[in-house]
Amino acid sequence: MTAPQEHEQQERRRHLAAVPEAGPEPGAQPTVRTVPGHVVGTSAASGWAGAAGRRLGALLRAGLARHAALARDWIADNEVEHRARLAARRRITRDRVHAEKRQAKGKTEAQKADAEVQLARAQREPGEIEVTARMAGIRSMRAAVCAAVPTGVVAGPVYLTLAQGEWATLLAWPAVAGYLAVQEWAAGTPTGGAVAPGSAPVAHAAPSQAHPPEAPVSTGAGPSVLDPDPEPEAGQDPPVVARSESEQRVLARLRRWAESAAERNMRGVQAGEPVLDELGIWVRLHLSGRWTPDRVRKHEDQLRSMLGVATRTRTQLLAGAADDDMVLRIRTRSRDLDTTWSPTSHGLGLDTDTGEPVDISDADRMLVCGASGSGKSWALRPLMARTVRTHHDHLIYLDAKGEEGRLWRGRARVATSPAEIDQVVSELHHEMVRRGQAMVGTTWQGPRLVVVVDEGRVVLSNCEKATIQALIDISAMGRSRGIVLRWCTQYPTTSGEQPGVHKQILPNVDQQLCLRVRSAIHARVGLGDEYAHYKPQEIPTEAQGAAYLAGYGPTLIQGWRLDDTAVAELPERDPWHYGQDDADVEEEDDWIGAQHAVTAALRDAGGQASQSALVEATGYSPSAVKQALKELKGAGRVTKGESHRAPWRLL
Structure with a gap:
């Protein structure tokens, strides 16, 4: 290669080699290379499209994550256990009604014995195996529904397009995407970046007064539970800091109230700042739109599900200071009360909120109802003991079950057999007529006779029609003549073949005390339609002697515990008989x-x-x-x- 050729090749290599670009001098304007005939454009259009794409992608990912979380919560909802137990109890109720009908219609001893066996089985509480099986069935059904919806949305248009030629069904995909995007945009989800699956915006409750004057808090001031480390103010009790796992779960969901309420179409119910005190969690609810207190009470199960309240934890919806205010009480805690009866004990028992005694008048006619094992007989003992300790009053105990009456012999007139009950009721009716003839004013001024009927269903089934009519007359006219009827039953029904209380006696009672019952139907009879929302059917099984008093507010009353020894120590009294010297x-x-x-x-x-x-x-x-x-x-x-x-x- 000659020298000129070698020089030419070196020049070609130098021009083809990559030359590093030098940055602009400080303060110098950047050099823009242009091509003739073309307009120099900026990256604004491409930047806007990229931001919009990222925004839409974030909305879709957040929507999918939120709906997946909703499906997961729906499947694992604590309400499933509640529904399973209700279904099991309804099954037991149907079995019991069927067994009672078979027992009533049985003609042979074998048929009656078989019906009695079935009736005994129907008296038991639902087994955990049955409840677990029902829970598994409900959750499996919900999981199938949650899987079927996205599968149908994804695969349905493909099948219809390929098999039927329905190309328009492919529009379902952008429609669903648009729905998710609009939902997330309306919910105010941040879209500056991708939302992690399972995350959701936290809606903090608006600050409110920690303890409004009308709030149902008896003592002390609870700290705000949104503050992780609240400091007690001067003169206040130290804050409650030991939170249980169930309380932590409820509080976490209360922080997301706005989002959860919107998902359940309850935007008109707004929650204030929750407070944790010695009785549990309470939060004020403000109602707007079409929401009323009655409508909120009808959606109480939905509120419990939304907050993840444990099945055995009681909730109460109390009236607020105005018609558009309510207070939600979640009873995660309870007072430690000493309810041992003594001669100085007063009333029915103690208010579980305030610890104060709750009493009724000695002249009040009363209905006491509660399922077997709820402590119904114990709830009556304090009032019966007060009658025995009152010198001029007399206790008449019609014990159709024949169990409790033996403790009161020597202190009351006790009748157990149908013949004895017929005789005593006849004497009481004659005494009522006599007193009516002897009365000068409108109220009897002499000794009071307190008549306790237990069990009412047995009395109505086994006694003569004349006896039942006499009891109806006593319930209607006896109060003004000093004869007070107190009716007890574990079957608070007024209809059917064997009602627990006569439909003509129920309207005459002045007070209704309801312990744990089996169903909402029993609650409506036990407390009346106006106060059935107290939900005595949800009183825990272990809370024996706990009851609601109609009109006293949805506050449990824990009855005094007056045991057999205390009954035996009551003063002996001569039993009342018709015609005796009063x-x-x-x-x-x-x-x-x-x-x-x-x-x-x-x-x-x-x-x-x-x-x-x-x-x-x-x-x-x-x-x-x-x-x-x-x-x-x-x-x-x-x-x-x-x-x-x-x-x-x-x-």
Whole structure:
């Protein structure tokens, strides 16, 4: 190669080699290379398209993640266990009703024995195996639904397009994508970047007053649970810091209230700042739009599901200061109360919120209902003991079950067999009629008779029709005449072949005490339609003696525990019988009533009768009749002949 050729080749290599670009000098303008005939464009269009794509992708990913989380929560919802237990209890109720019908219609001993075996099985609580199996079935069904929806959206248009030629079905994909994007955009999901699967925006509750005056908090001031380390203010109790796992779960979901409420079409219900105190969690709810307190109560199960409340934890929806305010109570805690009865104990029992005693009037007629094992008999003992300890009052105990009555013999008039109950009720009815004739005013001023019927269903099934009618009359007219009826049953129904309380007795009661019952139907009878939302069917099984009192508010009352030993230590009393001397009260304070009774008896006897006949006709004691005749003779209304056996005559 000649020298000129070698030089030319080196020049060609130098021009073809990559030359490093030098950066612009400091302060110099960048050099822009242009091509003739072309307009120099910027990257704004491509940048906007990229940002929009990233925004749309983030919305779609967030929507898919949110709906996947919703599906997961729906499948693993705590409400599944609640539904499974309700279904198991409904099955037991159907079995019990079927067994009772078979027992009533059984003609042979074998049929009746078989029905009794089935009835005994139907009295048991649902087994955990059955509940677990039902939970598995419900969750499997929900999982199948959650899998079927996306599968149908993805595969359905492909099948219809290939098999049927329906190309328009492919529009389902952009429609679903648009739906997810719009949902996330409406929910205000951040779109500056990709949203991690399972993450969701946290909606913090608006700050509110920690303890509003109308909030149902009895003592102390609970700290805000949104503050992880609240500091107690001067003069306040130290904050509650030991939170259980279930409380942590509820509080975490309360922080996402706005998002969760929107997903469940409850945007008109807004939650304030939750507070944790010695009774659990409470939060104020503000209602707007079409939401009313009654509508919120109907959606209580949905609220429990949304917050992940444990199945055995009670919730209460209380009235707020205004019609558009409510307070949601989640009873994750309870007071440690000493409910041992003593002679100084007062009332039915203690309010589980305040620890204060709750009482009713001695003159109030009462319905007490509760399932077997709920502590119904124990709930009555404090009131029965008070009657025994009151000198002038008498206790009459119609114990159709024959179990509790043996403890009260020697302290009350006890009847257990149907014949004994018929006899005692007949005497009570005659006493009510006698007192009505002897009354001067509108209220009886003499000794009070407290009549306890337990079990009402057995009485209605086994006693004579005349006895049942007499009890209806006593429930309607006995209160003003000093005869108070208290009806107890574990089957609070008014219809069917064997009702627990007669439909003509229920409207006459003044108080309704309801312990744990089996169903919402029993709750409506036990507390009335107005207070059935207390939900006594959700009282825990282990809470024996705990009850709701209609009209007292949805606050549990824990009854006094008066055991057999305490009953045996009550003072002994002579049992009441019709026609007996009602102590000095009748002789001293009721002689005016005896005058009316004697006058009526003389008129019924044709104008004359002996003193012994007047005692038998009026039911008053001989001394009361003698005093009444003396006063009537002094007033010139009756007279008697000189003979000792001469009858008294009405002038």
